Amino acid sequence: MTTLTKEVFEGYTYVEGGVCAAKGFSANGLNCGINPDKEKNDLGLIFSRVPCQAAAVYTQNKVKGAPILVTQENLKKSENIASAVIVNSKNANTCNPNGTELAEKVCRLTARELRIAPEEVIIASTGVIGEPLPLEPFERAMPELVRGLSEDGNDRAATAIMTTDTVKKEVAVRFKIGEKECFLGGMAKGSGMIHPNMATTLNFITTDVAIHAPLIQEALSEIVKITYNCLSVDGDTSTNDMVSVMANGEAGNEEIREIGAEYEIFRQALFIVMENLTKMLAADGEGASKFLECTCEGAVDLDMAVAVAKSVISSDLVKTAMFGEDANCGRIFCAIGYANADFTMDKVEVTLASETGSVLVYKDGAVVSHSEEEAAKILAEDKIYILVHLHQGKVSAKAWGCDLTYDYVKINGEYRS
């Protein structure tokens, strides 16, 4: 995985702790036997000692994992109150005849052990689709999983959700609302089957900010459009994508119940954590050797900016050219040209950049002659930035992805075995 540097945002400090950074949250993870590799955690739990206001977004795939359906139902019943997340890897519990029943049973098991209501449980699964998932590993492991909950258990939970991920993905920030110190942190998994639509791969976010669920939902739905939805590893929108946010109010601020300055502070914290997790997911894309970021500026609206940026980082031909460190810029222009948005190519400028240099490659409807050597130097870096300026409006957006490599084919030709 490419090492990313976190962008600095005034008023927000990155801290350790992931989903346990916020006060009142504990976590744990262990191997319960779904994954035959006993060294690999496959079951994770996040718990808040007080009930949380909660919000979530889900995959738009018509094939939905049973856990997605059960979580939607739970949050409806509980009126958006949640106290725990239970999540397994290695088996997606999707397309199984008894999948919903199993997921409900796991919620009941978790709730009983934690002494909470079953509808306060957010449940998620990730892994192979269409393989039966037995209840027995959950039954056997639940007492130990709950007993082991601790305020530094975030790493154990974060490793439990990994599948083909090569690194665990956690981010947390500290910030202030009035005089109150607040925390917001999250963990994510994802490496392949990543082309989120309205939601993404598994992401669990916790905060001690006191905020009413509908406002969390509003912030989450807005931010997901410019973070996770701008990420593509392979164009495949998963069946089990979910992002959940739990806010337990332990920071002690007066509950945020309307849009205003305090809501904006919370919203920015959520954006920072979600953008960082998105970039980490891109950098750890299956088989990736390079991190790609495309910025589209000068768009008429956000949809246009996102369509162009995402089209570039989704192109298999751009991705293989980046892997081959071949400045075959025509493929970038081609991908801009088939983006689903209404703009003209005449004013477009395209710049290829890395952290050490940049080169203008397209202007006035044609290639700008440039030094192949300079372009090659940029592509030799492991973080490549493609800047597209449409010069047609004032809106910008970013999208993130990775190169397409032999290892992607290898990982996915052999995934189940």
Next chain:
Amino acid sequence: MTTLTKEVFEGYTYVEGGVCAAKGFSANGLNCGINPDKEKNDLGLIFSRVPCQAAAVYTQNKVKGAPILVTQENLKKSENIASAVIVNSKNANTCNPNGTELAEKVCRLTARELRIAPEEVIIASTGVIGEPLPLEPFERAMPELVRGLSEDGNDRAATAIMTTDTVKKEVAVRFKIGEKECFLGGMAKGSGMIHPNMATTLNFITTDVAIHAPLIQEALSEIVKITYNCLSVDGDTSTNDMVSVMANGEAGNEEIREIGAEYEIFRQALFIVMENLTKMLAADGEGASKFLECTCEGAVDLDMAVAVAKSVISSDLVKTAMFGEDANCGRIFCAIGYANADFTMDKVEVTLASETGSVLVYKDGAVVSHSEEEAAKILAEDKIYILVHLHQGKVSAKAWGCDLTYDYVKINGEYRS
């Protein structure tokens, strides 16, 4: 490339000759020096001794190769009369500052040598985007190219349009309209950057049927939706896609000027040739080791059938699983689920098939337990058929593609070098 068997259609006989099968057409191809490999033809010419009624469809990419713009303009000026196709490979003449001027000059060169009007020339280019294309190779080669035109020159022309193609692609059929013997044939190129939208890669079709241009356009626009537009190798819609049809009337039938029985005979011939070429393009996709065909039945309308079939054969995860011969059917269900169409999954049935057997893998919203051994046997074949029955309507469509292999990454990591 996988060897395909041509489907049998009553009343139509496959014949040799490609674009020269129809009476009155000749062709030639040679190396003019755009491609430094002197063994590889890079310039092709198709000529009709009498002017033709012509129709074409073009890429919908906003970045359009200069030859696309010039051909559109020519057919407009000539009121859909064409006499020749001039086409080069190795350089797409796209995103070049003087690209249009160059393409116009090549049309004039071709026309002068053939003693026709420049606007009767259809021009096309394929290859690298954004590299200047000099006029000199065309000037030098044109006399020899025209001198060498012959009624068995179709292979020379078909090889001239190949880029990363491993085989030349030609199909022709013989049929009758009334008592008149007619021919319709075509050639195609394409291997990567294939995800056509309203048109595709380069395809040139010739016929001796007498038919009015607007009817050719109607048949072409309709058939392209269920043939080339249902093809995907890598999700990248090219800048230079074009399909042209030229009809010179040498068969001697009374010109078809309205929709009726004779139009249907012509339309079916066009469909047969275009479907065969589409399948040949899929089987020779860059790096392909397997041919994939997805049939979607029971759709409410054609858009739905196409969306589902194309979603399956476009999925990188399905494609890598096929390469790995891994019956990871969950990926197929996932790709059906994110197809952009409005249907429910409950009634869907999915069957995996080869020429030797088939196995039902999905029904009633869940995986059907099946023998892994049987599934593995199917996937060991080099032609894989995925059958999706939506059970929601009566319309069906097919889509074609190939597996995603190490060789695809290799070819595209190194394409320019």
